[in-house]
Amino acid sequence: MMNPTLIGNKKDEQMTFQNKLSKGDFVVLAEMNTPKGVDISDLVTNVRHLKSRIDAVVIPDMDNGVMHMSALAGGSIIRQQGLEPVIHIYGRDRNQMAIQGDMLAAHVLGIHNLLVVQGENIIHGDHQNAKPVDDLNELDLLDMVQSLVKGTDLAGFELKGRPQFFTGCRVQPIRDDNHLEKEIISARAKIDAGAQYIMVPPVFDIAWYTHILKQFTSLNVPVIATVFMLKNVGMARYLSINDPGSKLSEELITRIRKAKDRETECIHIAGEMIKELKAEVEGIMISASGWEDRLPAILDCAGL
Amino acid sequence: MITAEQKPLNEILDYISPYDRIILVGCNECVTVCAAGGRKEVGLLASALHLNFLKHGRTVEIKEITLERQCDPEYAEELVSEIDRTDAILSMACGCGVQTIAARYNEKPVFPAVNTKFMGASVSQGIWEEKCQGCGDCLLGITGGICPVARCSKHLLNGPCGGTSKGMCEIAPDVDCAWCLIWERLKALGMEKRYEEIMEAKDFRAAGGGGPRRIIRKDLSL
Ligand code: SF4
Ligand code: SF4
Ligand code: SF4
Numbered sequence: 001m002m003n004p005t006l007i008g009n010k011k012d013e014q015m016t017f018q019n020k021l022s023k024g025d026f027v028v029l030a031e032m033n034t035p036k037g038v039d040i041s042d043l044v045t046n047v048r049h050l051k052s053r054i055d056a057v058v059i060p061d062m063d064n065g066v067m068h069m070s071a072l073a074g075g076s077i078i079r080q081q082g083l084e085p086v087i088h089i090y091g092r093d094r095n096q097m098a099i100q101g102d103m104l105a106a107h108v109l110g111i112h113n114l115l116v117v118q119g120e121n122i123i124h125g126d127h128q129n130a131k132p133v134d135d136l137n138e139l140d141l142l143d144m145v146q147s148l149v150k151g152t153d154l155a156g157f158e159l160k161g162r163p164q165f166f167t168g169c170r171v172q173p174i175r176d177d178n179h180l181e182k183e184i185i186s187a188r189a190k191i192d193a194g195a196q197y198i199m200v201p202p203v204f205d206i207a208w209y210t211h212i213l214k215q216f217t218s219l220n221v222p223v224i225a226t227v228f229m230l231k232n233v234g235m236a237r238y239l240s241i242n243d244p245g246s247k248l249s250e251e252l253i254t255r256i257r258k259a260k261d262r263e264t265e266c267i268h269i270a271g272e273m274i275k276e277l278k279a280e281v282e283g284i285m286i287s288a289s290g291w292e293d294r295l296p297a298i299l300d301c302a303g304l
Numbered sequence: 305m306i307t308a309e310q311k312p313l314n315e316i317l318d319y320i321s322p323y324d325r326i327i328l329v330g331c332n333e334c335v336t337v338c339a340a341g342g343r344k345e346v347g348l349l350a351s352a353l354h355l356n357f358l359k360h361g362r363t364v365e366i367k368e369i370t371l372e373r374q375c376d377p378e379y380a381e382e383l384v385s386e387i388d389r390t391d392a393i394l395s396m397a398c399g400c401g402v403q404t405i406a407a408r409y410n411e412k413p414v415f416p417a418v419n420t421k422f423m424g425a426s427v428s429q430g431i432w433e434e435k436c437q438g439c440g441d442c443l444l445g446i447t448g449g450i451c452p453v454a455r456c457s458k459h460l461l462n463g464p465c466g467g468t469s470k471g472m473c474e475i476a477p478d479v480d481c482a483w484c485l486i487w488e489r490l491k492a493l494g495m496e497k498r499y500e501e502i503m504e505a506k507d508f509r510a511a512g513g514g515g516p517r518r519i520i521r522k523d524l525s526l
Contacts, residue, residue, distance in 0.1 A: 123514035129507035 017056040017084050017113055018166040021197060021222045027283030028304055029086065029224065030295050031058045032078075034069035040077055046292040047081045053299050056084040056113060058285055062093060065125020072102055075111035085111050086168075092119030095135040096144065096154050103148055107163030114167040115199060116141045116190070138169060142193035168224070169195035173245025174203075174212050184215055197221050199285060202228035204239075205247035206276050213280045222282035229270045229288045229298060233257050267294055271301025278302075305334040305425070306398040307432045308341060308418040313352060316394065319415040320353070323364070323391035327383060328353075328417070329405065330370035331397035338432055340418050341396030343370040349396065349417060374401025380408045387412060423454075440510030440517065446498055448489035453506075455482035461503040 020027050030050055032043055047057060057078045061071035075085035087106060089099060106114070122132045136144060144154055151162040169190040171183045187198055198216050200223060203209035209225065216223045228246075230236045233256050240248035252269070259265035274284055288295050320326055328350050336342025350366045357364045367386055371379045374397035383393070383405070392413045395402040398420040406414040422434040437454040443461070444451060453459050457475045463483030467474025473481045490499050508514075 121515065123509070128514060129505075129509055130513065131506075131508040131511075132513050 017086065018196075020055060021282055024282070026278065027055045027224070028053070028299070029056050029058050029283060029285040030054050030292065031060065031226075031285060031287040031289075032074070032292050033060055033063060033290075034071065034074035034077075036066070036068050038069070040069075042292070043074070043077060044081060046295070047078060047083055049293070050295055050299075051081065051083055053296065053304065054083070055283075056086050058086045058115065059088065060117075061088040061090065062119070062125070063088075065092075065120040065122055065127070067125075067127055070102075072105060072109065072111070075106065076109045079110040084113060086113035086115050087111055088115050088117045089141055090117045090119040090138075091134050091136040091141060092122065092132055093130075095133050096140075099136065099141070100144065100148065100153055103145065103165070104159070104163055107165070112163075112165055114145060114165050115170060116145075116167060116195065117170045118172070139189060139193045142167065142169065142190060142195055146194040166196055167194060168197040168199055170199045171201065171216070173201045173243055175244045179245075180212055180215060184219070187216060187219060191219060191221055195221065197224060197282070199224045200226060200281075201245065202226040202287065203245065203247050204228075204252055204273070205249060206273070208247045209273075209277065210280055213277070217281065224283040224285050225277050225281045226285045226287055227270050227273045227277070227298075229286065229291055229294065230256065230266045231289065231291060232262060232266070263294075267297045267301055270298045271303075274298070274302035274304065305337055305423070306400070307338045307421045307424045308335050308398050309421060310340055310345065310349065310396075310418050311416065313356065316349075316353070316415070316417050317356060320364075320392055320394055321357075323413075325365040325367075325389060325391045326353075326394055327367045327369060327386055327390045327392075328394045329374065329383065329396065329401075330368075331374040331395075331401050332370055332372045333374075335397055335401075335418065336370075338426075341398075346370055346396055371397075371401075374398075375404045377404060377408065380404050383409065438511070439506065440512070441507065443503070446501070446503070447486050448493060448495065448498070450482055450485045450489055452482050452486065455480070455485075461506065 017027060032046060035043060059071040059074035059078065062068055071087040075087040078085035094102065116138050118138055122128060122130055145165055145167050147154060148159065148163050149165055151159050153159060169187065171187050174180050174183055198219065198221055200213060200216055203212065213223060213225060233253060236248055236253045236256055239246045240253065256262055256265050270286065277284060286295060286298060328346055330341050330343055330346035332342060339345065346368050350368050353364065353366060367390065369383065371382055373379050374395065387409055390412065392415065393405055393409065394415050394417050395405055396417045399416065402414060402416045423436045423438060424432045424434045427433050434454050436451055439453045443453065452461055452463060456463055457473050458465055460483065464481055468481040468484055471481055471484045473479040487499060490496055
């Protein structure tokens with residue numbers, strides 16, 4: 001029989017993200033979206049500028065329900081550029097057959113890091129008439145990954161060569177302590193189902209962020225905090241109204257509004273947040289939502 | 305109508321065995337017609353439950369009530385006089401009825417005694433078949449009165465597929481190919497031209513893709 005490690009990419013030497021996390025080294029990730037279209041020049045340029053400064057690139061899939069090039073292709077591009085990709089997987093658009101097929105494809109394309117997420121409701125996306133699939137939820141997806149890694153598909157059939165994955169889960173934005181309690185229970189269930197790290201969505205109030213991160217770090221898997229780069233007052237206002245878990249205060253909005261150079265101020269806000277969080281978590285993930293070219297400046301500001 | 309089938313007795317027993325007083329509620333409409341949860345089935349299930357409890361040395365009080373329409377809040381009110389004297393409700397209506405009762409009697413556990421199956425029609429004595437999936441944008445006017453959404457195994461809007469054989473669907477020899485039926489019917493109606501019109505991909509918002517659906521009739525609502 002062929003040695004399973006010869007099938008597809010060899011994983012171990014490429015898994016710096018997993019190795020660093022398990023050694024307790026601080027990891028820095030950046031989120032980058034694939035294009036809506038086939039022009040990958042921005043993605044490639046941004047990756048090149050960051051290559052020596054981050055550990056992995058997180059590629060969302062149809063983020064916010066908006067049709068983009070699939071994360072599988074995005075992850076493959078990141079690999080070609082010599083960086084480690086982490087791709088989102090979720091159940092909204094693909095049934096269990098399609099997702100499993102993509103996971104096998106991910107392994108052979110050298111994509112070994114997964115982040116299981118909940119897809120945005122189709123009605124909030126840009127293809128509202130599409131049929132939601134929702135065959136597998138987050139826990140089912142984690143089970144599925146476990147099963148594939150053990151060499152069996154969801155129907156119980158044996159795989160020829162086993163894929164290898166390092167799989168994380170994401171928690172929901174957290175509004176209050178009551179909600180926190182529920183998310184802790186759900187995170188625990190995800191860890192039991194095989195999640196090896198937790199990604200926490202962005203919060204703008206450091207006291208609240210530290211409070212919730214403490215709860216998640218007690219679950220004994222590495223925790224990665226998301227730092228979201230605000231781009232302007234409008235975006236800050238939108239988040240403060242529509243995402244109560246973001247805890248984005250009026251003072252922060254005023255700080256951006258009053259700044260001489262608002263863009264630089266936004267970069268500073270993100271950089272300061274990273275500095276504050278560094279001692280609390282095992283890693284951070286910066287989401288620049290389209291401003292990936294400013295990521296080096298944020299890292300400078302954070303001293304990374 | 306909505307069709308249903310009684311759940312296995314053991315599953316029902318698992319739900320209700322912690323309780324000593326139960327109301328077993330049937331529905332006089334769809335589930336009566338498909339013989340799953342009408343007055344007669346309420347009586348039969350009550351006897352089966354009594355017998356089973358007796359075997360284990362227990363007597364459980366089972367109050368049998370069959371409502372006119374369990375999904376109608378007005379009829380759901382009829383349980384008010386009994387509710388304080390019960391520990392749990394076992395409903396033999398479809399899921400709509402179970403939920404109407406659960407919403408009205410928040411403080412009592414409500415369990416389903418049937419599995420709600422599909423929207424269908426009786427094709428012969430004792431046989432019901434799926435006919436409609438409530439897609440929210442009915443195509444029967446252009447498909448000769450035969451539904452491709454519910455009755456074509458691939459939900460094809462422009463069929464048939466290559467699996468059709470002698471009028472039957474590839475999934476099983478006793479399942480009609482909906483697209484053969486559509487073609488034959490359009491032909492009989494002299495409406496073959498319809499068949500050549502290409503149907504566009506469905507908008508799944510109407511079918512529930514955007515979340516739970518609701519009808520608001522301003523002329524009727526208070
Ligand atoms: S509850 Fe309503 S929909 Fe369900 S079986 Fe009774 S009448 Fe039909
Ligand atoms: S086309 Fe839609 S509404 Fe009409 S019968 Fe078929 S599923 Fe039902
Ligand atoms: S054989 Fe007919 S009913 Fe069956 S999937 Fe094909 S077109 Fe649909």
